[in-house]
Amino acid sequence: MEKFHLYFSSKLDKQESKYQPKLLEEKETIRIPVGNLIINVKLVKPDDLKNYVMNFLQHYFIILNLKDAVKGGDVFRINNCLKMMIPFFYNHSPLSKYMVECLDYILKTEVMLPPKLAIQVRAAACVNPKGAKAKNKAADMQKENQVNEMKELFKGLGSNKNEHSIETISKAYPVVNDIVSHIDLQISNKEVKSSHKSRS
Incomplete structure (x- = not known):
């Protein structure tokens, strides 16, 4: 022994x-x-395997809690989740930009901003594009999706990329996106989504 x-x-x-x-x-x-x-x-x-599993489960449940809070639009629970995530970001790196963003958001919404403006900032953190119940998504994720769609339009310009054409296609993006979404709705086209980057 x-x-x-x-x-x-x-x-x-x-x-x-x-x-x-x-x-x-x-x-x-x-x-x-x-x-x-x-x-x-x-x-x-010390049981290293137990410690590893416990840490892994802590990460997992915090992420699940945050995703559920965003999906339900629970702006107060989002702040609680961010507070719990700060130690993990700090442990990864004391200079973590994610930790700084968490601290910045929490300080603004709970300390620095007036109550009315703070609740507006919290409410603007989530968007619900289709208006369905408990189908909210992070506002920055929605913006990232829009940027990716605009990049696809820019690629379609081919060699005709210049300041004027990019400005024109940017103005036309909302109309193009609306037409495409209506066509998908009429033909009952459902986009297959997966949380995996590549299917096995």
């Missing part, structure tokens, strides 16, 4: 006048007197 050194429970060697560490068996219990109180200490080997 593996043995461990426990330096705070050592025996005094009177001949050598120094502390000698006592070898303890795993899960062996020792009694430490602290004043009138006796504390029982049991030496247990």
Whole structure:
């Protein structure tokens, strides 16, 4: 059985006048007197697999909680989720831009902004393009999707890319997007979505 050194429970060697560490068996219990109180200490080997799984589950449930809060449009729970995510971002890097964004959003919505403006900022964090119940999405994700769609239009210009053509196609984007969405609706075209980047 593996043995461990426990330096705070050592025996005094009177001949050598120094502390000698006592070898303890795993899960062996020792009694430490602290004043009138006796504390029982049991030496247990750390379970690395358990620690890994616990940390993984903490990450997982925080992400699930945040996704559910965004989907339901619960702006107050979003702030709570961001507060719980700050230690994870800091642990990844003290200079993490995600941690800075979390702190900035929380400080603005809870401390710096007036109550009316703060609730407007919170409400603007989520959008519901189709108006369905519990179908909200993050506003920045919606903007990213629009940017990607506009990039596809820019690619369609081919070699005719210039300032005037890009400005024209940018103005036409809302109309083009509206026409395409109506055509998809009429032919009952459903976009297949997956959380995986590539299908196996």
